[in-house]
Amino acid sequence: MNYFMQTAIDEARHGMDHNHGGPFGAVIVKDGEIISRAHNEVLRTNDPTAHAEILAIRQASELLDRFDLSDCEIYTTSEPCPMCLAAIYWARIRTVYFGSGKEDVARIGFDDSRFYEIIRSGNGSELSRINIEKEKCLELLKRWEKKPDKQMY
Numbered sequence: 001m002n003y004f005m006q007t008a009i010d011e012a013r014h015g016m017d018h019n020h021g022g023p024f025g026a027v028i029v030k031d032g033e034i035i036s037r038a039h040n041e042v043l044r045t046n047d048p049t050a051h052a053e054i055l056a057i058r059q060a061s062e063l064l065d066r067f068d069l070s071d072c073e074i075y076t077t078s079e080p081c082p083m084c085l086a087a088i089y090w091a092r093i094r095t096v097y098f099g100s101g102k103e104d105v106a107r108i109g110f111d112d113s114r115f116y117e118i119i120r121s122g123n124g125s126e127l128s129r130i131n132i133e134k135e136k137c138l139e140l141l142k143r144w145e146k147k148p149d150k151q152m153y
């Protein structure tokens with residue numbers, strides 16, 4: 001049994017047993033050591049973004065005091081949802097180990113596969129996307145471009 005995945009499973013069980021959230025856990029590993037571990041806490045915190053991967057990334061970033069986790073790997077008990085996948089990309093993590101697949105997760109009612117489909121197709125969503133005040137908002141981007149002390153990430 002993979003020790004890192006076992007730890008992620010233990011996290012998921014702990015969260016599930018305490019009604020913190022769904023049956024999901026994640027750990028982040030750097031240089032062969034676990035630097036953060038988390039479980040889904042959507043129910044406990046009423047935070048819809050409190051997925052295990054997101055919480056593990058936040059902890060790891062805080063611990064390392066940087067937003068670039070490109071030297072880290074993430075182990076997650078289920079295939080990351082689109083939000084977590086995007087967060088993993090933003091964190092520049094290069095390897096994701098996952099256990100159950102998104103089809104397995106959909107089978108127990110966590111149907112994020114429809115989010116994958118919406119993102120892929122660009123339609124079929126109940127979300128209204130309305131573009132307003134573009135010029136005013138573009139001014140922010142221009143200001144950023146000219147900012148002499150900006151730090152890219």
Ligand SMILES: [Zn+2]
Nearest residue numbers: 051081083084
């Ligand atoms: Zn997620």
